[in-house]
Amino acid sequence: MNAEHRFLLPRPGGSGRYTRRTFLLTALLGLTVGGFAASRSPADTSPDPCVEPRWLHKTIGDRQSAARIGRAYLDLHPNYRRCHRLIADIEKALKRQDASFSLTADAEQTGSALQRLVRKEFTRGEVVSVAGWVLSGTEARLYALTAMSV
Amino acid sequence: MFTDARNLPDRTSVEADLAIIGGGVAGITLARALAGSGISVCVVEAGGLKPDPEVQSLYEGENRGIDYSPSGTRLRFFGGSSNHWGGFCRPLDPIDLEQRDWVPFSGWPFTIDELRRYYEPAAEIVEVAPGRFDDSDYWERVTGEKLPEWVTGRMRLQFVQFSPPTRFGSRYQDEIKTAADIRVLLNANVTRISAGDDARAVERLDIRTLNGLRHSVKARYYVLAAGGLENARILLLSNDVVQAGLGNQNDLVGRFFMEHPHLSGFAEMVVVDIGRLPKIVRERLKAQGRFAKAAFNPTQSFLREQRLLNATFTMGVAGAVPAGKQPNRADAHDAARRDMLLAARHFLGDEQHAAKPGQEDDVGVWLGIGAACEQVPNPDSRVTLSAQRDVLDLAKIKLDWRLTEQDRLSFYTNLRSLALEFGALGIGRMRELIADRHDWSQPVHGGSHHMGTTRMSDDSSRGVVDGNCKVHAVDNFYVAGSSVFPTSGVSNPTLTIVALTLRLADHLKERIR
Numbered sequence: 001m002n003a004e005h006r007f008l009l010p011r012p013g014g015s016g017r018y019t020r021r022t023f024l025l026t027a028l029l030g031l032t033v034g035g036f037a038a039s040r041s042p043a044d045t046s047p048d049p050c051v052e053p054r055w056l057h058k059t060i061g062d063r064q065s066a067a068r069i070g071r072a073y074l075d076l077h078p079n080y081r082r083c084h085r086l087i088a089d090i091e092k093a094l095k096r097q098d099a100s101f102s103l104t105a106d107a108e109q110t111g112s113a114l115q116r117l118v119r120k121e122f123t124r125g126e127v128v129s130v131a132g133w134v135l136s137g138t139e140a141r142l143y144a145l146t147a148m149s150v
Numbered sequence: 151m152f153t154d155a156r157n158l159p160d161r162t163s164v165e166a167d168l169a170i171i172g173g174g175v176a177g178i179t180l181a182r183a184l185a186g187s188g189i190s191v192c193v194v195e196a197g198g199l200k201p202d203p204e205v206q207s208l209y210e211g212e213n214r215g216i217d218y219s220p221s222g223t224r225l226r227f228f229g230g231s232s233n234h235w236g237g238f239c240r241p242l243d244p245i246d247l248e249q250r251d252w253v254p255f256s257g258w259p260f261t262i263d264e265l266r267r268y269y270e271p272a273a274e275i276v277e278v279a280p281g282r283f284d285d286s287d288y289w290e291r292v293t294g295e296k297l298p299e300w301v302t303g304r305m306r307l308q309f310v311q312f313s314p315p316t317r318f319g320s321r322y323q324d325e326i327k328t329a330a331d332i333r334v335l336l337n338a339n340v341t342r343i344s345a346g347d348d349a350r351a352v353e354r355l356d357i358r359t360l361n362g363l364r365h366s367v368k369a370r371y372y373v374l375a376a377g378g379l380e381n382a383r384i385l386l387l388s389n390d391v392v393q394a395g396l397g398n399q400n401d402l403v404g405r406f407f408m409e410h411p412h413l414s415g416f417a418e419m420v421v422v423d424i425g426r427l428p429k430i431v432r433e434r435l436k437a438q439g440r441f442a443k444a445a446f447n448p449t450q451s452f453l454r455e456q457r458l459l460n461a462t463f464t465m466g467v468a469g470a471v472p473a474g475k476q477p478n479r480a481d482a483h484d485a486a487r488r489d490m491l492l493a494a495r496h497f498l499g500d501e502q503h504a505a506k507p508g509q510e511d512d513v514g515v516w517l518g519i520g521a522a523c524e525q526v527p528n529p530d531s532r533v534t535l536s537a538q539r540d541v542l543d544l545a546k547i548k549l550d551w552r553l554t555e556q557d558r559l560s561f562y563t564n565l566r567s568l569a570l571e572f573g574a575l576g577i578g579r580m581r582e583l584i585a586d587r588h589d590w591s592q593p594v595h596g597g598s599h600h601m602g603t604t605r606m607s608d609d610s611s612r613g614v615v616d617g618n619c620k621v622h623a624v625d626n627f628y629v630a631g632s633s634v635f636p637t638s639g640v641s642n643p644t645l646t647i648v649a650l651t652l653r654l655a656d657h658l659k660e661r662i663r
């Protein structure tokens with residue numbers, strides 16, 4: 001026998017063992033139906049809505065999707081519910097990569113720098129777990145920033 | 151020549167230079183390797199040429215540990231478990247044989263170099279030659295697809311090659327039938343290995359048939375090749391001279407039972423552009439007449455640095471996330487995958503994808519991940535004799551397969567490495583579906599790989615057999631098969647069983663001549 005035998009391919013009709021079991025697991029993981037938690041906790045009355053930085057759209061694909069992941073991250077790290085804090089940390093990480101970098105650089109450049117940074121963080125193992133997804137720390141904060149902006 | 155032991159006169163005694171107990175992968179390989187050498191060989195095989203439920207029932211046993219079927223994971227007839235093996239082949243990695251201070255009881259009496267020259271002939275026997283198990287350049291050339299250059303230093307690609315799969319009993323039957331010096335006794339159950347009074351030499355094999363006959367085989371040398379569970383059982387049952395069982399002076403026979411824990415459903419990977427993941431990584435490919443598939447293994451340096459056990463991960467496309475379709479928010483998985491793929495497009499796609507999100511047929515695909523792991527040799531994971539008896543009134547086995555926390559933590563670290571590698575290359579994002587890291591996330595299965603129960607060490611206090619696979623303190627008695635593996639590595643065992651058996655054949659040719 002081998003690992004390959006164990007793939008759980010979807011069965012015709014779609015109601016395979018995988019779906020049932022992983023559904024239960026998902027419940028255990030605390031994911032809400034619909035993917036990522038859609039609401040903020042009642043305690044979160046953050047008065048800190050963001051003005052979306054111009055470079056964000058160069059790094060984020062679909063904003064609604066990113067925001068859902070970002071909210072799950074913020075639920076785990078409520079201290080990041082501050083726009084300036086998120087941006088400061090993202091900038092700090094970028095500067096670690098390139099000391100001369102400034103977030104005032106044009107959006108295109110920032111987008112590329114962030115792509116490089118995210119990959120580098122994976123290489124260095126600087127990752128966080130968000131609803132089971134293994135994400136680079138900066139990547140997760142970018143999604144959080146999106147959540148604060150939409 | 152094949153002889154059905156049920157048709158011989160009662161109390162027949164057969165003589166040969168070498169008696170082999172078991173006509174499975176190891177037994178057949180050994181007999182073939184000795185054919186024409188002038189050594190007469192008698193293979194004593196419990197089954198016939200076809201499966202028989204009554205014979206198979208002699209493999210039943212009690213299970214105490216992790217859910218496991220002693221009878222469902224092996225076959226008792228000529229050809230042994232090769233009659234239903236899957237044909238996955240890969241040699242051990244060099245590190246698997248090393249003494250590693252973070253792996254208790256690790257270290258083979260020799261390095262991989264000793265096995266290397268036997269792997270190629272072994273690959274021919276299981277019909278996968280030439281073995282290109284580590285040769286990325288070769289697979290790039292024959293598949294025409296460039297393989298990614300992994301960047302974190304944690305993972306590398308290796309290649310599993312697939313045997314047709316070779317059914318040893320039928321594939322080599324004619325050759326054995328016509329070999330002048332080989333005689334196979336079928337339907338002949340070895341019930342005891344009889345040693346002289348000082349237990350320094352084996353004198354005879356006691357045989358019983360299911361129609362009530364008793365025979366014996368006398369030889370100058372004996373090799374026990376009855377599979378990783380039965381090798382231990384037969385030694386424990388041979389307890390007339392040494393009470394604990396033949397070769398068991400140091401209470402090692404049956405201990406250190408190892409499997410390759412197999413897991414699934416613990417994680418999945420989403421990928422925006424499946425074209426960035428070569429086909430050989432996600433499916434079994436035929437190239438130059440042979441099938442192969444890439445597997446992810448931790449690099450040896452990472453294993454050393456992080457003090458980990460070996461592991462292997464394989465992947466296959468499990469489904470697509472179609473574009474244009476409204477996400478099914480009632481299906482948490484569909485929604486989560488879709489969100490991840492859409493959010494991370496710029497990190498995962500190439501620039502072209504990033505520029506035109508949502509215009510492709512699919513948002514991306516998700517891949518299932520399967521894993522097989524090495525486990526640490528554990529004296530409490532073991533085969534003993536049960537109080538239950540089989541139809542020959544012999545004690546069945548009692549199996550107690552156990553895993554340790556070290557095994558589990560090692561698996562999680564290796565799994566995380568896979569996530570990092572895919573993230574670092576910008577190919578995919580992994581979702582861990584592990585509810586509780588303090589437990590195995592999913593039911594653990596074995597791979598029907600029975601290892602460690604007559605482990606090899608040159609130190610008789612740590613091994614049942616020495617580096618030549620000879621039972622310590624018994625001059626004319628050897629063991630073949632994966633029961634001699636002191637550590638399991640993570641590769642499927644049969645290719646190594648064949649290689650080790652060819653090495654044993656060379657040793658016996660020298661010794662018996």
Ligand SMILES: Cc1cc2nc3c(=O)[nH]c(=O)nc-3n(C[C@H](O)[C@H](O)[C@H](O)COP(=O)(O)OP(=O)(O)OC[C@H]3O[C@@H](n4cnc5c(N)ncnc54)[C@H](O)[C@@H]3O)c2cc1C
Binds near residue numbers: 001225226340341376
């Ligand atoms: C479903 C399944 C899938 C597998 N897939 C793979 C794979 O993909 N890759 C891989 O490497 N390995 C695989 N294996 C494992 C592989 O089959 C074994 O490693 C291999 O067969 C072991 O060889 P062996 O000679 O030690 O034992 P066996 O091949 O089992 O032979 C033992 C022989 O001894 C005989 N015997 C037992 N007791 C007695 C007795 N008392 N007297 C006389 N004869 C006796 C038996 O009848 C049998 O013929 C798989 C196993 C199973 C069950």
